[in-house]
Amino acid sequence: xxxxxxxxxxxxxxxxxxxxxxxxxxxxxxxxxxxxxxxxxxxxxxxxxxxxxxxxxxxxxxxxxxxxxxxxxxxxxxxxxxxxxxxxxxxxxxxxxxxxxxxxxxxxxxxxxxxxxxxxxxxxxxxxxxxxxxxxxxxxxxxxxxxxxxxxxx
Numbered sequence: 001x002x003x004x005x006x007x008x009x010x011x012x013x014x015x016x017x018x019x020x021x022x023x024x025x026x027x028x029x030x031x032x033x034x035x036x037x038x039x040x041x042x043x044x045x046x047x048x049x050x051x052x053x054x055x056x057x058x059x060x061x062x063x064x065x066x067x068x069x070x071x072x073x074x075x076x077x078x079x080x081x082x083x084x085x086x087x088x089x090x091x092x093x094x095x096x097x098x099x100x101x102x103x104x105x106x107x108x109x110x111x112x113x114x115x116x117x118x119x120x121x122x123x124x125x126x127x128x129x130x131x132x133x134x135x136x137x138x139x140x141x142x143x144x145x146x147x148x149x150x151x152x153x154x
Contacts, residue, residue, distance in 0.1 A: 087154050094148070098141035105133045 109115075109129070119125040148154050 090148065090154050091145075094141055094144050098137045098144070101140060102133050102137050105129070 119129065
């Protein structure tokens with residue numbers, strides 16, 4: 001109970017507390033004892049309600065902290081997944097760049113240019129050009145990827 005509450009309540013006259021006055025002195029002393037008992041009951045009830053309110057407040061404060069922690073955890077998970085998506089995007093961009101070299105060679109050969117006879121005489125020239133282009137594309141991809149990892153860009 002709040003400090004001084006009992007003393008202030010006991011200091012009030014019976015009429016100020018809303019209790020009817022008794023006419024005899026014996027009933028006044030027994031009424032005073034009953035009033036004291038009622039006062040203690042009310043004080044105990046108020047104290048138990050105050051304890052329940054304090055317990056509820058503590059639970060709500062704990063739930064608030066739990067919500068804040070959960071929100072922080074979700075933000076961390078979102079950041080982690082966003083970073084993973086950015087790495088995948090960089091990987092796809094590097095792969096697209098390396099495949100652009102193959103598209104360049106295919107575009108040049110698709111222009112119906114006159115190529116040396118040694119390249120076009122048989123199927124072996126076609127295979128050599130494609131394998132060389134694929135090797136160059138793969139090398140560009142790996143070198144670019146390793147360079148980005150070394151510089152801690154990804």
